[in-house]
Amino acid sequence: MRRVHLVHFYSAPGGIEVLSSRLVGSFSGHSFRVFVIRPRAEDQLDVYEGTDIPVTCGSGSNSVALFRLWKYARSYRNDVFHLFNLGPYFLLALKLAGARRIIYSIRGTRYWTNNFQQIVRRLLWRLALSRNMKVIANSEYSRQVFLEKVSRRPEIDVVYNPVGSVRFAPATHERKPGMMKIVYAGRLAPGKNLISWIETAAAIHTTLDNTLFEIYGSGPLEQQLHDKITCLSAGSYIFLKGYRSDIENVFREADLTLFLSEYESFGNVVVESILCGTPVIASGIPSMQEIFRDYPLFLLSTEEDIAEQVIARLRDYEALLSAAGNACRDFRKRFSEEAYIKKLNAIYTSFND
Structure with a gap:
Protein backbone atom coordinates (compact mmCIF):
# COMPACT_ATOMS: atom_id res chain seq x y z
CA MET A 1 0.00 0.00 0.00
CA ARG A 2 1.46 3.34 -1.06
CA ARG A 3 1.53 6.12 1.52
CA VAL A 4 0.33 9.62 0.52
CA HIS A 5 1.04 12.74 2.57
CA LEU A 6 -1.40 15.64 2.15
CA VAL A 7 0.20 19.00 2.94
CA HIS A 8 -2.15 21.89 3.84
CA PHE A 9 -1.42 25.35 5.16
CA TYR A 10 -4.35 25.19 7.60
CA SER A 11 -6.63 22.40 8.84
CA ALA A 12 -9.51 24.85 9.40
CA PRO A 13 -12.62 24.28 7.27
CA GLY A 14 -12.02 25.43 3.72
CA GLY A 15 -13.18 23.94 0.43
CA ILE A 16 -10.33 21.51 -0.24
CA GLU A 17 -9.64 20.80 3.45
CA VAL A 18 -13.20 19.64 4.05
CA LEU A 19 -13.20 17.58 0.84
CA SER A 20 -9.82 15.97 1.56
CA SER A 21 -10.79 14.90 5.07
CA ARG A 22 -14.00 13.38 3.73
CA LEU A 23 -12.63 11.60 0.65
CA VAL A 24 -9.37 9.99 1.81
CA GLY A 25 -11.17 6.73 2.58
CA SER A 26 -12.32 6.46 -1.05
CA PHE A 27 -8.85 5.91 -2.53
CA SER A 28 -7.98 2.25 -2.98
CA GLY A 29 -4.44 1.06 -2.37
CA HIS A 30 -3.33 4.17 -0.49
CA SER A 31 -2.93 5.17 3.15
CA PHE A 32 -2.86 8.82 4.16
CA ARG A 33 -1.06 11.09 6.58
CA VAL A 34 -1.38 14.88 6.85
CA PHE A 35 1.14 17.67 7.47
CA VAL A 36 -0.35 21.07 8.40
CA ILE A 37 1.96 24.08 8.14
CA ARG A 38 0.16 26.17 10.77
CA PRO A 39 -0.92 24.45 14.01
CA ARG A 40 -4.57 24.85 14.90
CA ALA A 41 -5.40 27.84 17.12
CA GLU A 42 -7.13 27.06 20.39
CA ASP A 43 -10.55 28.23 19.18
CA GLN A 44 -10.16 26.94 15.61
CA LEU A 45 -12.04 24.04 14.04
CA ASP A 46 -10.01 21.16 12.60
CA VAL A 47 -11.41 19.12 9.70
CA TYR A 48 -9.27 16.10 10.66
CA GLU A 49 -10.37 16.03 14.29
CA GLY A 50 -12.20 12.80 15.03
CA THR A 51 -10.63 10.96 12.09
CA ASP A 52 -7.97 8.25 12.33
CA ILE A 53 -5.63 10.14 9.97
CA PRO A 54 -2.25 10.98 11.60
CA VAL A 55 -1.64 14.75 11.56
CA THR A 56 1.74 16.44 12.04
CA CYS A 57 1.96 20.20 12.54
CA GLY A 58 4.56 22.76 11.54
CA SER A 59 4.76 26.08 13.39
CA GLY A 60 3.49 29.64 13.52
CA SER A 61 7.03 30.64 12.50
CA ASN A 62 7.77 30.21 8.78
CA SER A 63 11.41 29.23 9.35
CA VAL A 64 10.49 26.61 11.97
CA ALA A 65 7.64 25.31 9.81
CA LEU A 66 9.99 24.99 6.83
CA PHE A 67 12.52 23.05 8.89
CA ARG A 68 9.86 20.73 10.33
CA LEU A 69 8.41 20.07 6.88
CA TRP A 70 11.92 19.38 5.51
CA LYS A 71 12.63 16.99 8.39
CA TYR A 72 9.24 15.29 7.96
CA ALA A 73 9.71 14.92 4.19
CA ARG A 74 13.23 13.59 4.72
CA SER A 75 11.81 10.79 6.86
CA TYR A 76 9.23 9.84 4.19
CA ARG A 77 11.07 10.89 1.03
CA ASN A 78 10.08 7.77 -0.91
CA ASP A 79 6.35 8.38 -0.36
CA VAL A 80 3.94 10.53 -2.38
CA PHE A 81 3.47 14.15 -1.24
CA HIS A 82 0.42 16.11 -2.37
CA LEU A 83 0.68 19.88 -1.69
CA PHE A 84 -2.37 22.11 -1.82
CA ASN A 85 -1.73 25.70 -2.88
CA LEU A 86 1.43 26.27 -0.84
CA GLY A 87 4.09 28.72 -1.94
CA PRO A 88 7.47 27.92 -3.51
CA TYR A 89 9.27 27.98 -0.15
CA PHE A 90 7.50 24.84 1.07
CA LEU A 91 7.70 23.14 -2.31
CA LEU A 92 11.45 23.80 -2.35
CA ALA A 93 11.77 22.38 1.18
CA LEU A 94 10.31 19.08 -0.04
CA LYS A 95 12.59 19.05 -3.06
CA LEU A 96 15.68 19.67 -0.88
CA ALA A 97 14.55 16.92 1.50
CA GLY A 98 14.85 14.44 -1.37
CA ALA A 99 11.13 13.79 -1.89
CA ARG A 100 10.82 12.30 -5.37
CA ARG A 101 7.07 11.88 -5.80
CA ILE A 102 5.48 15.30 -5.49
CA ILE A 103 2.07 16.49 -6.69
CA TYR A 104 1.46 20.22 -6.54
CA SER A 105 -2.17 21.37 -6.63
CA ILE A 106 -2.79 24.90 -7.88
CA ARG A 107 -5.79 26.21 -5.96
CA GLY A 108 -5.32 29.96 -6.11
CA THR A 109 -4.59 32.84 -8.46
CA ARG A 110 -2.65 35.33 -6.31
CA TYR A 111 1.11 34.80 -6.07
CA TRP A 112 2.53 38.17 -5.00
CA THR A 113 1.44 41.66 -4.02
CA ASN A 114 4.40 43.81 -5.11
CA ASN A 115 7.33 43.86 -7.58
CA PHE A 116 9.91 42.69 -5.04
CA GLN A 117 7.82 39.61 -4.16
CA GLN A 118 7.35 38.93 -7.86
CA ILE A 119 11.10 38.87 -8.54
CA VAL A 120 11.96 36.74 -5.50
CA ARG A 121 9.08 34.29 -5.78
CA ARG A 122 9.47 33.74 -9.52
CA LEU A 123 13.09 32.77 -8.89
CA LEU A 124 12.05 30.42 -6.08
CA TRP A 125 9.39 28.83 -8.27
CA ARG A 126 12.02 28.08 -10.92
CA LEU A 127 14.20 26.44 -8.28
CA ALA A 128 11.30 24.52 -6.70
CA LEU A 129 9.64 23.10 -9.80
CA SER A 130 11.11 20.09 -11.55
CA ARG A 131 10.09 17.98 -14.52
CA ASN A 132 9.28 14.86 -12.51
CA MET A 133 6.70 16.71 -10.38
CA LYS A 134 3.04 16.39 -11.24
CA VAL A 135 1.20 19.73 -11.35
CA ILE A 136 -2.60 19.89 -11.37
CA ALA A 137 -5.08 22.78 -11.25
CA ASN A 138 -8.66 22.92 -10.01
CA SER A 139 -9.88 24.97 -12.99
CA GLU A 140 -8.83 26.09 -16.45
CA TYR A 141 -8.66 29.62 -15.05
CA SER A 142 -6.20 28.81 -12.22
CA ARG A 143 -4.13 26.78 -14.71
CA GLN A 144 -3.92 29.71 -17.11
CA VAL A 145 -2.98 32.21 -14.39
CA PHE A 146 -0.17 29.93 -13.17
CA LEU A 147 1.20 29.52 -16.70
CA GLU A 148 1.07 33.26 -17.36
CA LYS A 149 2.40 34.53 -14.04
CA VAL A 150 4.56 31.80 -12.52
CA SER A 151 6.00 29.32 -14.98
CA ARG A 152 5.29 27.88 -18.40
CA ARG A 153 7.52 24.89 -17.72
CA PRO A 154 5.22 22.30 -16.12
CA GLU A 155 2.53 20.35 -17.90
CA ILE A 156 -0.64 21.02 -15.94
CA ASP A 157 -3.72 18.79 -15.82
CA VAL A 158 -7.09 20.20 -14.77
CA VAL A 159 -8.81 18.16 -12.05
CA TYR A 160 -12.06 19.81 -11.02
CA ASN A 161 -12.98 19.81 -7.36
CA PRO A 162 -15.25 16.85 -6.51
CA VAL A 163 -18.66 18.05 -5.44
CA GLY A 164 -21.27 15.83 -7.05
CA SER A 165 -21.93 13.31 -4.29
CA VAL A 166 -25.16 11.89 -2.89
CA ARG A 167 -24.68 14.22 0.07
CA PHE A 168 -25.59 17.20 -2.10
CA ALA A 169 -29.05 16.61 -3.50
CA PRO A 170 -32.23 18.68 -3.76
CA ALA A 171 -34.71 18.68 -0.89
CA THR A 172 -37.52 16.16 -1.14
CA HIS A 173 -40.14 18.70 -0.06
CA GLU A 174 -41.42 21.67 -2.03
CA ARG A 175 -40.29 25.18 -1.16
CA LYS A 176 -42.73 27.06 1.04
CA PRO A 177 -43.85 30.58 0.11
CA GLY A 178 -43.13 33.40 2.53
CA MET A 179 -39.79 34.75 3.71
Whole structure:
Protein backbone atom coordinates (compact mmCIF):
# COMPACT_ATOMS: atom_id res chain seq x y z
CA MET A 1 0.00 0.00 0.00
CA ARG A 2 1.46 3.34 -1.06
CA ARG A 3 1.53 6.12 1.52
CA VAL A 4 0.33 9.62 0.52
CA HIS A 5 1.04 12.74 2.57
CA LEU A 6 -1.40 15.64 2.15
CA VAL A 7 0.20 19.00 2.94
CA HIS A 8 -2.15 21.89 3.84
CA PHE A 9 -1.42 25.35 5.16
CA TYR A 10 -4.35 25.19 7.60
CA SER A 11 -6.63 22.40 8.84
CA ALA A 12 -9.51 24.85 9.40
CA PRO A 13 -12.62 24.28 7.27
CA GLY A 14 -12.02 25.43 3.72
CA GLY A 15 -13.18 23.94 0.43
CA ILE A 16 -10.33 21.51 -0.24
CA GLU A 17 -9.64 20.80 3.45
CA VAL A 18 -13.20 19.64 4.05
CA LEU A 19 -13.20 17.58 0.84
CA SER A 20 -9.82 15.97 1.56
CA SER A 21 -10.79 14.90 5.07
CA ARG A 22 -14.00 13.38 3.73
CA LEU A 23 -12.63 11.60 0.65
CA VAL A 24 -9.37 9.99 1.81
CA GLY A 25 -11.17 6.73 2.58
CA SER A 26 -12.32 6.46 -1.05
CA PHE A 27 -8.85 5.91 -2.53
CA SER A 28 -7.98 2.25 -2.98
CA GLY A 29 -4.44 1.06 -2.37
CA HIS A 30 -3.33 4.17 -0.49
CA SER A 31 -2.93 5.17 3.15
CA PHE A 32 -2.86 8.82 4.16
CA ARG A 33 -1.06 11.09 6.58
CA VAL A 34 -1.38 14.88 6.85
CA PHE A 35 1.14 17.67 7.47
CA VAL A 36 -0.35 21.07 8.40
CA ILE A 37 1.96 24.08 8.14
CA ARG A 38 0.16 26.17 10.77
CA PRO A 39 -0.92 24.45 14.01
CA ARG A 40 -4.57 24.85 14.90
CA ALA A 41 -5.40 27.84 17.12
CA GLU A 42 -7.13 27.06 20.39
CA ASP A 43 -10.55 28.23 19.18
CA GLN A 44 -10.16 26.94 15.61
CA LEU A 45 -12.04 24.04 14.04
CA ASP A 46 -10.01 21.16 12.60
CA VAL A 47 -11.41 19.12 9.70
CA TYR A 48 -9.27 16.10 10.66
CA GLU A 49 -10.37 16.03 14.29
CA GLY A 50 -12.20 12.80 15.03
CA THR A 51 -10.63 10.96 12.09
CA ASP A 52 -7.97 8.25 12.33
CA ILE A 53 -5.63 10.14 9.97
CA PRO A 54 -2.25 10.98 11.60
CA VAL A 55 -1.64 14.75 11.56
CA THR A 56 1.74 16.44 12.04
CA CYS A 57 1.96 20.20 12.54
CA GLY A 58 4.56 22.76 11.54
CA SER A 59 4.76 26.08 13.39
CA GLY A 60 3.49 29.64 13.52
CA SER A 61 7.03 30.64 12.50
CA ASN A 62 7.77 30.21 8.78
CA SER A 63 11.41 29.23 9.35
CA VAL A 64 10.49 26.61 11.97
CA ALA A 65 7.64 25.31 9.81
CA LEU A 66 9.99 24.99 6.83
CA PHE A 67 12.52 23.05 8.89
CA ARG A 68 9.86 20.73 10.33
CA LEU A 69 8.41 20.07 6.88
CA TRP A 70 11.92 19.38 5.51
CA LYS A 71 12.63 16.99 8.39
CA TYR A 72 9.24 15.29 7.96
CA ALA A 73 9.71 14.92 4.19
CA ARG A 74 13.23 13.59 4.72
CA SER A 75 11.81 10.79 6.86
CA TYR A 76 9.23 9.84 4.19
CA ARG A 77 11.07 10.89 1.03
CA ASN A 78 10.08 7.77 -0.91
CA ASP A 79 6.35 8.38 -0.36
CA VAL A 80 3.94 10.53 -2.38
CA PHE A 81 3.47 14.15 -1.24
CA HIS A 82 0.42 16.11 -2.37
CA LEU A 83 0.68 19.88 -1.69
CA PHE A 84 -2.37 22.11 -1.82
CA ASN A 85 -1.73 25.70 -2.88
CA LEU A 86 1.43 26.27 -0.84
CA GLY A 87 4.09 28.72 -1.94
CA PRO A 88 7.47 27.92 -3.51
CA TYR A 89 9.27 27.98 -0.15
CA PHE A 90 7.50 24.84 1.07
CA LEU A 91 7.70 23.14 -2.31
CA LEU A 92 11.45 23.80 -2.35
CA ALA A 93 11.77 22.38 1.18
CA LEU A 94 10.31 19.08 -0.04
CA LYS A 95 12.59 19.05 -3.06
CA LEU A 96 15.68 19.67 -0.88
CA ALA A 97 14.55 16.92 1.50
CA GLY A 98 14.85 14.44 -1.37
CA ALA A 99 11.13 13.79 -1.89
CA ARG A 100 10.82 12.30 -5.37
CA ARG A 101 7.07 11.88 -5.80
CA ILE A 102 5.48 15.30 -5.49
CA ILE A 103 2.07 16.49 -6.69
CA TYR A 104 1.46 20.22 -6.54
CA SER A 105 -2.17 21.37 -6.63
CA ILE A 106 -2.79 24.90 -7.88
CA ARG A 107 -5.79 26.21 -5.96
CA GLY A 108 -5.32 29.96 -6.11
CA THR A 109 -4.59 32.84 -8.46
CA ARG A 110 -2.65 35.33 -6.31
CA TYR A 111 1.11 34.80 -6.07
CA TRP A 112 2.53 38.17 -5.00
CA THR A 113 1.44 41.66 -4.02
CA ASN A 114 4.40 43.81 -5.11
CA ASN A 115 7.33 43.86 -7.58
CA PHE A 116 9.91 42.69 -5.04
CA GLN A 117 7.82 39.61 -4.16
CA GLN A 118 7.35 38.93 -7.86
CA ILE A 119 11.10 38.87 -8.54
CA VAL A 120 11.96 36.74 -5.50
CA ARG A 121 9.08 34.29 -5.78
CA ARG A 122 9.47 33.74 -9.52
CA LEU A 123 13.09 32.77 -8.89
CA LEU A 124 12.05 30.42 -6.08
CA TRP A 125 9.39 28.83 -8.27
CA ARG A 126 12.02 28.08 -10.92
CA LEU A 127 14.20 26.44 -8.28
CA ALA A 128 11.30 24.52 -6.70
CA LEU A 129 9.64 23.10 -9.80
CA SER A 130 11.11 20.09 -11.55
CA ARG A 131 10.09 17.98 -14.52
CA ASN A 132 9.28 14.86 -12.51
CA MET A 133 6.70 16.71 -10.38
CA LYS A 134 3.04 16.39 -11.24
CA VAL A 135 1.20 19.73 -11.35
CA ILE A 136 -2.60 19.89 -11.37
CA ALA A 137 -5.08 22.78 -11.25
CA ASN A 138 -8.66 22.92 -10.01
CA SER A 139 -9.88 24.97 -12.99
CA GLU A 140 -8.83 26.09 -16.45
CA TYR A 141 -8.66 29.62 -15.05
CA SER A 142 -6.20 28.81 -12.22
CA ARG A 143 -4.13 26.78 -14.71
CA GLN A 144 -3.92 29.71 -17.11
CA VAL A 145 -2.98 32.21 -14.39
CA PHE A 146 -0.17 29.93 -13.17
CA LEU A 147 1.20 29.52 -16.70
CA GLU A 148 1.07 33.26 -17.36
CA LYS A 149 2.40 34.53 -14.04
CA VAL A 150 4.56 31.80 -12.52
CA SER A 151 6.00 29.32 -14.98
CA ARG A 152 5.29 27.88 -18.40
CA ARG A 153 7.52 24.89 -17.72
CA PRO A 154 5.22 22.30 -16.12
CA GLU A 155 2.53 20.35 -17.90
CA ILE A 156 -0.64 21.02 -15.94
CA ASP A 157 -3.72 18.79 -15.82
CA VAL A 158 -7.09 20.20 -14.77
CA VAL A 159 -8.81 18.16 -12.05
CA TYR A 160 -12.06 19.81 -11.02
CA ASN A 161 -12.98 19.81 -7.36
CA PRO A 162 -15.25 16.85 -6.51
CA VAL A 163 -18.66 18.05 -5.44
CA GLY A 164 -21.27 15.83 -7.05
CA SER A 165 -21.93 13.31 -4.29
CA VAL A 166 -25.16 11.89 -2.89
CA ARG A 167 -24.68 14.22 0.07
CA PHE A 168 -25.59 17.20 -2.10
CA ALA A 169 -29.05 16.61 -3.50
CA PRO A 170 -32.23 18.68 -3.76
CA ALA A 171 -34.71 18.68 -0.89
CA THR A 172 -37.52 16.16 -1.14
CA HIS A 173 -40.14 18.70 -0.06
CA GLU A 174 -41.42 21.67 -2.03
CA ARG A 175 -40.29 25.18 -1.16
CA LYS A 176 -42.73 27.06 1.04
CA PRO A 177 -43.85 30.58 0.11
CA GLY A 178 -43.13 33.40 2.53
CA MET A 179 -39.79 34.75 3.71
CA MET A 180 -36.99 34.39 1.19
CA LYS A 181 -33.74 33.15 2.74
CA ILE A 182 -30.49 34.24 1.06
CA VAL A 183 -27.22 32.70 2.29
CA TYR A 184 -23.45 32.83 2.05
CA ALA A 185 -21.29 29.84 3.03
CA GLY A 186 -17.51 29.79 3.23
CA ARG A 187 -14.52 31.33 4.95
CA LEU A 188 -15.03 34.72 6.59
CA ALA A 189 -11.81 36.02 5.10
CA PRO A 190 -10.42 38.85 2.95
CA GLY A 191 -11.23 38.50 -0.73
CA LYS A 192 -14.71 37.11 -0.10
CA ASN A 193 -16.17 40.64 -0.39
CA LEU A 194 -18.34 40.12 2.69
CA ILE A 195 -18.64 43.78 3.69
CA SER A 196 -20.10 44.43 0.24
CA TRP A 197 -22.28 41.31 0.72
CA ILE A 198 -23.79 42.82 3.88
CA GLU A 199 -24.29 46.20 2.21
CA THR A 200 -25.96 44.48 -0.74
CA ALA A 201 -28.20 42.51 1.61
CA ALA A 202 -29.31 45.71 3.33
CA ALA A 203 -30.08 47.34 -0.02
CA ILE A 204 -32.08 44.30 -1.16
CA HIS A 205 -34.04 44.23 2.09
CA THR A 206 -35.00 47.88 1.67
CA THR A 207 -36.88 46.95 -1.52
CA LEU A 208 -37.85 43.35 -0.73
CA ASP A 209 -38.71 43.25 2.97
CA ASN A 210 -39.64 39.55 2.80
CA THR A 211 -35.94 38.66 2.71
CA LEU A 212 -33.57 37.50 5.44
CA PHE A 213 -29.87 36.79 5.13
CA GLU A 214 -27.61 34.24 6.80
CA ILE A 215 -23.80 34.03 6.71
CA TYR A 216 -22.28 30.60 7.46
CA GLY A 217 -18.60 30.05 8.17
CA SER A 218 -15.73 31.04 10.43
CA GLY A 219 -12.67 33.19 9.91
CA PRO A 220 -10.74 36.33 10.84
CA LEU A 221 -13.41 38.81 9.67
CA GLU A 222 -16.15 37.59 11.99
CA GLN A 223 -16.00 40.54 14.41
CA GLN A 224 -15.72 43.06 11.58
CA LEU A 225 -18.83 41.60 9.94
CA HIS A 226 -20.70 41.69 13.24
CA ASP A 227 -19.78 45.37 13.63
CA LYS A 228 -20.92 46.14 10.09
CA ILE A 229 -24.32 44.52 10.68
CA THR A 230 -24.69 46.53 13.88
CA CYS A 231 -23.66 49.74 12.12
CA LEU A 232 -26.39 49.21 9.51
CA SER A 233 -28.97 48.31 12.20
CA ALA A 234 -29.50 45.12 10.20
CA GLY A 235 -29.41 42.61 13.07
CA SER A 236 -33.08 41.75 12.63
CA TYR A 237 -32.57 40.31 9.15
CA ILE A 238 -28.81 39.59 8.66
CA PHE A 239 -27.40 36.83 10.89
CA LEU A 240 -23.93 35.36 11.45
CA LYS A 241 -24.61 31.64 11.93
CA GLY A 242 -21.12 30.19 12.39
CA TYR A 243 -19.70 27.04 10.82
CA ARG A 244 -22.02 24.20 9.86
CA SER A 245 -20.66 20.75 8.98
CA ASP A 246 -23.99 19.82 7.36
CA ILE A 247 -23.81 22.63 4.82
CA GLU A 248 -26.02 20.68 2.42
CA ASN A 249 -28.96 21.32 4.74
CA VAL A 250 -28.19 25.04 4.74
CA PHE A 251 -28.45 25.08 0.95
CA ARG A 252 -31.63 23.00 0.90
CA GLU A 253 -33.31 25.36 3.35
CA ALA A 254 -32.19 28.47 1.42
CA ASP A 255 -33.86 30.12 -1.55
CA LEU A 256 -30.67 31.63 -2.96
CA THR A 257 -26.91 31.53 -2.46
CA LEU A 258 -25.33 34.95 -2.99
CA PHE A 259 -21.59 34.73 -3.71
CA LEU A 260 -19.73 38.01 -4.29
CA SER A 261 -16.11 36.89 -3.94
CA GLU A 262 -13.49 39.13 -5.55
CA TYR A 263 -11.29 36.20 -6.64
CA GLU A 264 -11.52 32.42 -6.58
CA SER A 265 -9.64 29.66 -8.34
CA PHE A 266 -12.82 27.55 -8.33
CA GLY A 267 -15.71 27.94 -5.86
CA ASN A 268 -17.04 24.73 -4.31
CA VAL A 269 -19.97 26.34 -2.56
CA VAL A 270 -21.71 27.54 -5.70
CA VAL A 271 -21.60 24.04 -7.17
CA GLU A 272 -22.80 22.52 -3.89
CA SER A 273 -25.71 24.96 -3.79
CA ILE A 274 -26.76 24.09 -7.34
CA LEU A 275 -26.55 20.36 -6.57
CA CYS A 276 -28.96 20.97 -3.70
CA GLY A 277 -31.36 22.61 -6.15
CA THR A 278 -30.78 26.13 -4.81
CA PRO A 279 -30.09 28.92 -7.34
CA VAL A 280 -26.93 31.00 -7.16
CA ILE A 281 -26.16 34.60 -8.02
CA ALA A 282 -22.40 35.15 -8.21
CA SER A 283 -19.90 37.84 -9.14
CA GLY A 284 -18.79 37.52 -12.75
CA ILE A 285 -15.15 36.70 -11.97
CA PRO A 286 -13.36 34.29 -14.36
CA SER A 287 -13.77 31.14 -12.23
CA MET A 288 -17.51 31.76 -11.89
CA GLN A 289 -17.74 32.32 -15.64
CA GLU A 290 -16.05 28.94 -16.15
CA ILE A 291 -18.43 27.14 -13.78
CA PHE A 292 -21.56 28.85 -15.12
CA ARG A 293 -20.48 28.95 -18.76
CA ASP A 294 -23.89 27.66 -19.86
CA TYR A 295 -25.92 29.52 -17.23
CA PRO A 296 -25.35 33.30 -17.53
CA LEU A 297 -28.49 33.96 -15.46
CA PHE A 298 -26.42 33.17 -12.36
CA LEU A 299 -23.72 35.76 -13.12
CA LEU A 300 -23.65 39.45 -12.17
CA SER A 301 -22.43 42.23 -14.42
CA THR A 302 -19.67 44.43 -13.03
CA GLU A 303 -21.12 47.43 -14.87
CA GLU A 304 -24.48 47.51 -13.08
CA ASP A 305 -25.58 47.92 -9.48
CA ILE A 306 -25.32 44.56 -7.68
CA ALA A 307 -28.39 44.93 -5.48
CA GLU A 308 -30.57 46.04 -8.40
CA GLN A 309 -29.48 43.02 -10.45
CA VAL A 310 -30.25 40.63 -7.60
CA ILE A 311 -33.66 42.23 -6.98
CA ALA A 312 -34.59 41.95 -10.66
CA ARG A 313 -33.76 38.24 -10.73
CA LEU A 314 -35.51 37.51 -7.46
CA ARG A 315 -38.67 39.01 -8.97
CA ASP A 316 -38.48 36.25 -11.60
CA TYR A 317 -37.51 33.56 -9.11
CA GLU A 318 -39.10 30.75 -11.14
CA ALA A 319 -36.58 31.37 -13.93
CA LEU A 320 -33.73 31.04 -11.41
CA LEU A 321 -35.23 27.85 -10.01
CA SER A 322 -35.66 26.31 -13.46
CA ALA A 323 -32.07 27.15 -14.44
CA ALA A 324 -30.83 25.62 -11.15
CA GLY A 325 -32.64 22.37 -11.99
CA ASN A 326 -30.96 22.16 -15.40
CA ALA A 327 -27.54 23.04 -13.95
CA CYS A 328 -27.98 20.45 -11.20
CA ARG A 329 -28.25 17.61 -13.71
CA ASP A 330 -25.25 18.94 -15.64
CA PHE A 331 -23.03 19.50 -12.59
CA ARG A 332 -23.70 16.04 -11.16
CA LYS A 333 -21.70 14.59 -14.05
CA ARG A 334 -19.23 17.42 -14.58
CA PHE A 335 -18.06 17.67 -10.94
CA SER A 336 -18.55 14.10 -9.74
CA GLU A 337 -16.54 12.56 -6.91
CA GLU A 338 -16.06 9.42 -9.00
CA ALA A 339 -14.26 11.35 -11.76
CA TYR A 340 -12.03 13.14 -9.23
CA ILE A 341 -11.08 9.98 -7.34
CA LYS A 342 -10.38 8.05 -10.54
CA LYS A 343 -8.13 10.78 -11.95
CA LEU A 344 -6.25 11.41 -8.69
CA ASN A 345 -5.83 7.68 -8.06
CA ALA A 346 -4.19 7.39 -11.48
CA ILE A 347 -1.82 10.26 -10.63
CA TYR A 348 -0.91 8.75 -7.24
CA THR A 349 0.01 5.46 -8.90
CA SER A 350 1.77 7.01 -11.91
CA PHE A 351 5.14 7.54 -10.24
CA ASN A 352 7.79 5.05 -11.25
CA ASP A 353 9.41 3.15 -8.40
